[in-house]
Amino acid sequence: MTVSSACAFAADMAGSVSFVIGDANVIGEDGKPHAVARGKNINAGQILETGATGHIHLRMVDGAFVSIRPQSRLRIEDYHYDSANAENNRIKFVLEKGVARSITGRAGEASKQNYRLNTPLAAIGIRGTDFVVQATADITRVTVQSGAVVMSPLAADCLASALGPCKSASSRVLTAAMRDAYLELRNRNEAPLLVPAEKALESPNVIAPPRPEEPRATADKQTKAGANMDSREAIREVAADTIKNRVDADAAIPAASPNTNNNNNNNNPTTPAVEPPPPVAIAPAKFWWGRWKPFVEPGKESAGFDAANLPGRESVFGNSVFSLFRESGTVVVPNSGVGKFQLADSEAYMMTDRKLTAAQITSPSLTIDFGNRRFDTSLTINSADSAPVLVQSSGTVTHQGLLLGGTNTPNTKLNGLLSSGGDQAAYVFERGLSGSQSVLGVTRWTR
Known part of the structure; x- marks a missing residue:
């Protein structure tokens, strides 16, 4: 040879x-x-x-x-x-x-x-x-x-x-x-x-x-x-390439409109006034979120993905608008007890044909059973563009501190995170409605 x-x-x-x-x-x-x-x-x-x-x-x-x-x-x-x-x-x-x-x-x-x-x-x-x-x-x-x-x-x-x-x-x-x-x-x-x-x-x-x-x-x-x-x-x-592929990065995304109704026609029902949730003491955040690039309004780059993607953080879950970050490192999840959480921070929107209208969250509830590794949560989303929408989920808490929604309201996706020690939680949610309409948002909770 x-x-x-x-x-x-x-x-x-x-x-x-x-x-x-x-x-x-x-x-x-x-x-x-x-x-x-x-x-x-x-x-x-x-x-x-x-x-x-x-x-x-x-x-x-x-x-x-x-x-x-x-x-x-x-x-x-x-x-x-x-x-x-x-x-x-x-x-x-x-x-x-x-x-x-x-x-x-x-x-x-x-x-x-x-x-x-x-x-x-x-x-x-x-x-x-x-x-x-x-x-x-x-x-x-x-x-x-x-x-x-x-x-x-x-x-x-x-x-x-x-x-x-x-x-x-x-x-x-x-x-x-x-x-x-x-x-x-x-x-x-x-x-x-x-x-x-x-x-x-x-x-x-x-x-x-x-x-x-x-x-x-x-x-x-x-x-x-x-x-x-x-x-x-x-x-x-x-995540960076996902931004490019979600929608045309140059597409003009209308700014979120205020939750008002200027139609004075008495034949059209108005959205009833809702009481905001009671204020809670705001603990230093252990979760952050940023918008995908097509949803960042001009002059508000601080709300975007790149601004949230800082050293010491990792992006884990997202929906059509937001990417959710947590502190990098090992998460220690409590193995006993039941935690009842209060809503500390949130953003919610009604999305119609990719146009965002600001919405308000009422009746927030999140309970985590650490011993059985289960969670239950519910929210009501109130918007001028729709009747109140219920978002509800029950699911699993993993040993890595992930909240994985299992039994949800129809057409709902909900996933989230626990902080080490279980004192804070956060999740992203999205529920599809009729046609091209959906409600979505991101929440942070403390106890």
Whole structure:
């Protein structure tokens, strides 16, 4: 063999089999399955397939690790590692079905923008990561054991042919700080949903558990300290690109109009006067919010996303107008007692055809049962443009301090956050009404 032919062969090699058990095959150029054995070289372009008892572990040329668990089919579409020039690195997997785990190596660490794992529904990009994916024709789930991933539905703004994480309005970030939770996608026309650890009954690690020969999952040192910079950077990157994709950034958004009614026609009913909620002592805020760029009025940039996105804060949830921030770091959630909260600060609007009309919140209520990890909340939104609208939700409190709305009033989305120690809470909400009309807002609570 000549030197040139040896180099050409090496460039095609993706890795080798480090462990195999049960029904495990590689699909050859003839399209037929051939049994794999430990030590066998695997090239880019090949497909690995396991049966009901099969496991295949690969050690890639850059030191990465890949596990293909039972009843799975993984295609190594591209795997090129250039130790001298990171820009030339390319890694692309397609998980056609089943469960696979990926621990990134030197190529993925150096060239995150050139790493991609596709499923029939989703694209998954990385931030230096150990993650596990489950794929069927109808569902994609991903859980993170170290680092962070970005999951996006495959669409016109997230092509299967591309590399790297997609950055669209439907992209969602999952970090190792949300350990044992997973993102789930069931429809290309929707964003992935976060399933908290308490409800993670169909996690990829539950559907197809790892063999003891797999590397043990280890938490990031930064995650343990509550300062996973890669995770926060991923959130900021996706949030910034989400702003660009929500609406045309140059679109003129009318200013919020005051809650008045100048129509003196006696045949038209007027909105009844409402009593504002009683004032409460305002504690120093541990939550902040900023508007997406298209909703920032000229001269009021201090109300925008960029103004709220300061060091020491992380963006976690949002609705059509607001992104909600909290203090970065570990959140300690009380494990007993019931807290009754008072509304300390809020913004609420009626939105019609993307025009905002200021609204008022009355009858606010938030109760958190720390022992049972449950919360209940309700608000009434009063606007000149509509009869009073009830927003109500009951849901789960996760061990990371997330409030995940479960049972809501119709067409309502509500998610929020707890501060460490449970003395403050905040959430964003949005309820769709008829046509292009909705009520939405953001709230902060103290106790």
